[in-house]
Each structure stands twice: as structure tokens, then as C-alpha cells.
Amino acid sequence: MNTSQRAFAVGLATALLQALMLIAFAWPAANIAPRDLPIAVTGPQAGQVTEKLNQQFPDAFEIATPPDEAAARAAIIDREIYGAVLTGGGAPRVLVASGASPAVAQQLTAMAQHLSGAQTAAVEDVVAADADDPRGAAFGAMVLPLVMSGIAAGVLLSLLVPAPGARLAGLAAFGVAGGLLGMAIIQGWMSVVPGSYLTLAAVAGLVSFAVAGAVAGLASVVGRPGIGIAALTMLLIGNPFSAATSAPELLPQPWGAIGQCLPPGAAASLLRSVAFFDGAGGAKPLTVLLIWAVAAVALIGVAVLRGRRAEVAPVPAGSPEPVPAV
Template structure:
């Protein structure tokens, strides 16, 4: 009687059965755990788990960075101008009392005339002018809310209190007030924030939905949405809402340059770090750049290091340029434009030099469209 392969002692099933049993019996637990870890790393749960940790850390850092810089603003250096009888005994007593009340943060710069001091306000070198008269018994405090609403509010509260304590009559007036539609001086911060966020979100969307763009086309479309987006932001804030009376062409140019610099910064990081490009972009633009921009809290009230660093990042440069354009016409500085242009040019250069590393382009097919290896 012929034995079938299924029942033969030396048949395939018998051998495999014994081999499987012996293999399972002899398999070390370490190898089993290693196999589970490998499957986990190659499966969809691994990137999802990494994202859970990253998002939790980002939430804490986001809340911490904004709370650290904005929740309790403390004066570190308040540059002010003094003219008149500031060398008289009563004047010295008042200025010393003001410095003590503000933790010695007031830095006074003497000017020969009131006109020179007011020019320093226009140049944003000082935030207020103390004009002392009658041998230091009277003080006229000229504030500039447009220079920094939070600083002006601080001086407006501190100076009269010190005057009462030292027997000095203090009068306060605002020589450069904020616009009616922007009573807290935050509108410029909001429009700059919009330009920064939409700038890099636009680059993200191009990477997702227009993956096949060539490097030159990617730069061109970044320019296109920056120009159109900057125009719409300025039109909405000025023409539609009337919150700010903008010097339209200049403000539009600043917003467009901000969006382009932000978008190309993400493109640069996408070239260098691939799918993790959002991490450095979020860190530079949101965690560090926006709180230290001086838009929500004036730079003299920020921690010293952040006040300096923020001016070299796109959000701070955008706020500075826009703030000067709106409130200090004719006194625009080149520095914030150089910062924005520098970020844009460096990002474009890095992207262009290492463009072969960028995940987009027409010569690169998504994994699901790639031909099988056997073909």
C-alpha cells in the first residue's frame, strides 16, 4: 500500500511539523522580543508613537515659551531721554527714585534740546522724554505709546508715583499715540504672525499637494502665494476692518517678504531634515521667534537674551519693519529688511545646492507609484 506524502513518516508534513516544534521550542525569548520590536518599528505605530511624544513636548514648550516671555514682563533696560534741569538736586532725586522703582532699569540719555530728544523718539532710540524744569521741581513726561504700549503704560504708572514721593510735579502726555483701531498696539503683531504662519504652512502644502514641482517652480510659487497673501492680509486689516491705516505698498512688501522668508525656511529644513522639517521650523518661528519679536511685549520688557535674539529672526524683523512703517514714517531702518532678506537668500541657497535631497520634484516618484523590484 502506497503511503501518501501527507502520512509518510519522512514526508513533508512530518518533517515540517517536527522542525516547527523544535524551532519554536528552541527559539530564545530574546529573539521573539526582537522580532516584535522590529515589526513595531516597521509598522504604523512607531511614527504615530513618536509623534505623540513630539506633540506633547511641543505643547509644553509652546505654553512655556509664551508664558516665560509674556506673562510677567519685567523691565531690563528702558532707554529714555532727559533735558532741562536734570542735574539739579531735586531732578537727580526724582530720576534716582524712578530707577529704584523700576529696579534700576531706566537708562537716561541727556540731550541738549527737546528737539534732539524728540528726534531720538522718532529714531526709536528712546521710549520717552523727561523734561525737567524749575530746578527739577517739575517734570513733563512725553510718552510714545507707538514705541511700545507696555513700556508707556509702565512709565505712566511709575513716574507720577515717584513724583509724589519726591515732591516733584509730574505731567504726562502721549506725543505719539497708537491708532484708534489698535488701542493695545497688538495689530502689527497679529498681521506679522499671520504672515509667518501662513508662509511656512504654504510651503508645507506645496510639498504635500504639489510634490512634482521642480526647484525653480517651487520658489516661483512661493513668491506667488507670498505676494498674494501679503496683499490680502494688508487689505483685510486696512480696507476691510480699518484697524490700521497702513502705508499700503510698504506694508504689503514687508508682509510678502516675511511670508517668502518663512516659506523658504521650511523648504530649507525640508531639504535638510526631510519629514521632520516641521520641528526646526516650529522652533525657530513659533517657539523662539514670535515671543521674542517685541510685538506683544516691547523688547525692553523681554528677557535680555530674547530681546537681542528676536531681532535676528523673521518674526522680530517683520514686526520691527512693520512697526516703523506704520508709526515712524520716514525713519525706516535697513536692518529688519536685511534680516528677512538674509533668511530668504540663505534658505534659497541651501535648497538649491542640495535640491536633490528635497522629497519633491518630477524625477522622483512617490513610493506607491514606484515599479516593483522584479520588474
């Protein structure tokens, strides 16, 4: 392949990458809608309201029927549901949790107006988003830098640090320093998320380690192609389907669920749980991040063992002895 042919191939390949990025980032945003969104309906007219919602919004909601308002509030605080419709004593009232998802809270507020037939409806935000970021814009924008910096760290460690064991030390340093510094900016300076600084920093550090470790781990085992596989997975699948600005149940399925199995989506869910819900609902995303982190360590461990075996491999029988130079 001559220079002109190579240039033409690179141009086509990058154009294809651009098209994939447009699809990955724009398609989910253009198809935001509730899909089996877990909510609750309680009170004397719970059955009538549930039937009405199922008729007017088919397949939009997964509706639970707790016994009373207190149970509905507890389910919201435990991150089992996103909101609740309270019936009885006049027009229905709606409970939302913008801390779980401002986008869902807005949709449930619109639903409340539809149910009450009025321009304004009785809506209570049980777990509110941070006062300095009521729409969750800064929170949603926080995930992409974590992903991009993690990819960059993984690439640099893979290219500049040849020893797999030393890469692991670099990953640990990046995770600890990145988590502490990142949350110092996000919480201390910008005041985007509430909660314990050290706990949030630990989550951010785990996310950084998991993303960078995926890149460095695959590179340690399969070489430079592993860098591209891991980086594109995080960038083209993990980030646009992370639901950091919406909710997994608002994204096209099964992509919303797949996004939660990758570090960016798990990061968004775990940070919300820690910041707004005292850790409720954080077990699953924490498990996902730990699995990615352990997998990264395991891959680097495989590369270390492979290198040691190569160092101690015996010289094949019959190999000619080296002749010393005269």
C-alpha cells in the first residue's frame, strides 16, 4: 500500500469512526422515553390510576402498589422506585426524586399535571438534587472527564511503562490521586454533589482505576490492539449509555442495561447513591466496578507471569553454543 492509498484508507476509517460516534451519542439522546420505569401508586384510587397510566403510557412504567404514603417514600429513599402517585383527598399528588434523575423528575411532574388536569400539580421532591446543580447538568458532565482521563492514563501507562508490574503501580497512583483531586474540584470547588468527600473520592478513584485498568490490562495481554478495544468500548458504548444525564430506564433497551455493566454507567449510579441516598442502591454498581478493577489486575498478572516464564524458559536441546568472538 503506497502513501496515497494509506492516506485514503485512514480518511475513510476516521469518517466511519465519526459516524459511529454520532450514532452512539446522538441516538440515545433522541430516543429518551420511560421504559418500565419503576414507580408506585398508592391510596384509595390506586387501581384506577394504575389502569389509566397503563392505558395512556403502555410499557412506560413498572408500577408497584405500596400500602401507604410512608411505604412509598421509603421505597424512593431506598432507590427502589423513582417516584410515586398518591391518591385520595382530591387530585393526585406526586412524589419525585431529582437526586435520582432530574430528567425522570421532570417527566413525572408532567405526568402529574396530566393526571390532575391542571397547569400546576402538587409535586414534592423527596430527594432533591444539589441546589447548585438542580438540573443535574454538571453531574452528567462529570462522568465524561472521568472516562476520558482514565482512557488517557491507560494509554500512557501502556505505551510508556513496559513492565506490567510497574503499570499496576501507576494505576494505583492514578486512582488514588485522581479520586482525591477530582472530588476536591467537583465537591470542594464546584459544590456539585453533597456527601462524604472521602467516600466520593474513593468512588471516583475506583472508577478511574477501572477504566484505566481496562485499557492497560488488555494492552498487557494482547498488545496495542487491546488499547483500541478498551478505549472504544468505554467511549462509544460506556459513555453514551451511562445514563449520567437521564436514567437507564429512559434509554433504548437493552442498551440502557448494558451501559450499567460498564464502568461509566456504574460510576454514575454509584455516585448518585453515595451523594444523595446514603449508599442505598449502590451494591450493584459497586460490584460492577470491583469486577472491572479485579479483571484489570488479573490481566496484568497474566502478563507478569507470562514474562517470568519467558525469562526462565530453558534453551532447547541441540541449540548451538554461542561462539565467542576472537
